Amino acid sequence: MGPAFMFSPPADWHPCAPLQALRLEWLAAAGVEVAVLRLDCIDALISGNKWFKLSEHLAAADQVNAAGVISLGGAHSNHLHALAAAGQRFGFATAGLLRGHAQDTPTVLDLKAWGMHLHWLGYGGYRARHDADFWQPWQARYPGFYPVPEGGGGLAGARGCRVLRQQVSQQLAALGWGDFDGWWLACGTGTTLAGLVLAEQGARTVHGALAVPAGHGVAQQVAAILRAAGAHDHGYALIDASRGGFARVDEALLAFIDAAEQASGLLLEPLYTGKALLALQQAVAAGRFARGTRLVFVHTGGLQGRRGIAMATGG
Numbered sequence: 001m002g003p004a005f006m007f008s009p010p011a012d013w014h015p016c017a018p019l020q021a022l023r024l025e026w027l028a029a030a031g032v033e034v035a036v037l038r039l040d041c042i043d044a045l046i047s048g049n050k051w052f053k054l055s056e057h058l059a060a061a062d063q064v065n066a067a068g069v070i071s072l073g074g075a076h077s078n079h080l081h082a083l084a085a086a087g088q089r090f091g092f093a094t095a096g097l098l099r100g101h102a103q104d105t106p107t108v109l110d111l112k113a114w115g116m117h118l119h120w121l122g123y124g125g126y127r128a129r130h131d132a133d134f135w136q137p138w139q140a141r142y143p144g145f146y147p148v149p150e151g152g153g154g155l156a157g158a159r160g161c162r163v164l165r166q167q168v169s170q171q172l173a174a175l176g177w178g179d180f181d182g183w184w185l186a187c188g189t190g191t192t193l194a195g196l197v198l199a200e201q202g203a204r205t206v207h208g209a210l211a212v213p214a215g216h217g218v219a220q221q222v223a224a225i226l227r228a229a230g231a232h233d234h235g236y237a238l239i240d241a242s243r244g245g246f247a248r249v250d251e252a253l254l255a256f257i258d259a260a261e262q263a264s265g266l267l268l269e270p271l272y273t274g275k276a277l278l279a280l281q282q283a284v285a286a287g288r289f290a291r292g293t294r295l296v297f298v299h300t301g302g303l304q305g306r307r308g309i310a311m312a313t314g315g
């Protein structure tokens with residue numbers, strides 16, 4: 001018998017995201033106040049919403065005494081990055097199934113350095129991930145490894161994000177806010193949004209800026225998570241922020257990010273947080289929020305992926 005694996009982080013590891021005022025001219029002009037919940041700051045390596053989405057999956061792996069954790073993602077995956085970093089930090093084995101053909105992106109180099117076992121599935125092989133028998137050969141190859149769905153999704157992923165509401169509540173007074181009116185965040189699968197909706201139970205609206213175009217099933221996935229939790233399907237709004245396609249980056253977006261970064265000091269990446277902030281600016285410009293509205297913008301992290309994006313766009 002080898003040593004017992006530790007999926008739960010040590011009792012004193014409770015990463016809390018700082019809540020910081022965001023000062024931008026277009027917000028001040030509209031009388032809308034925004035504070036950013038900095039999930040990008042919780043840890044040097046285990047960053048963003050990915051940690052919160054993983055936390056309940058890891059607790060479940062712990063419960064069944066798993067031998068390791070296996071999951072899937074792309075060559076720039078923030079999810080695999082956080083999982084590999086957690087495995088290295090807390091001493092459990094990890095395996096990653098990757099979309100496409102072998103390549104050494106900065107993300108993949110980190111996964112290798114942190115000891116994740118990697119397998120490239122090609123594109124067709126990756127598309128089969130929803131098939132009923134997909135996991136069988138991998139479970140034979142990695143006996144006892146706990147499978148975590150792509151992106152750390154599902155009800156367990158959402159449950160891990162509920163704690164964010166508490167983290168905001170604890171920091172409101174320091175910000176000089178008595179209360180706030182709603183949330184604004186980027187959505188890929190909608191899991192993080194669903195976690196906030198579960199935490200709010202309709203008290204505040206959670207606005208999801210979609211990084212993927214309509215038709216990618218985010219609304220259905222959010223509804224399915226809420227149904228699985230026995231919660232009502234309300235308390236949120238989905239806004240198209242994809243600018244014509246996931247991972248599609250245009251000049252106007254890059255110029256907006258550059259200006260926002262220079263004015264606020266907040267670093268963004270183009271695919272999720274940059275598009276989400278631009279969609280917020282457009283909503284504010286369209287008069288969607290009354291003067292005096294206070295919103296929490298969740299910085300979902302993903303800055304590690306910027307390295308690969310910068311290469312791909314020549315930036």
Ligand SMILES: Cc1ncc(COP(=O)(O)O)c(C=O)c1O
Pocket residue numbers: 048049078079151186187188189190191192193272273300301302303
């Ligand atoms: C940086 C970043 N922000 C937001 C998201 C979207 O999160 P979710 O899939 O929970 O909607 C992701 C991943 O999908 C991400 O990597």
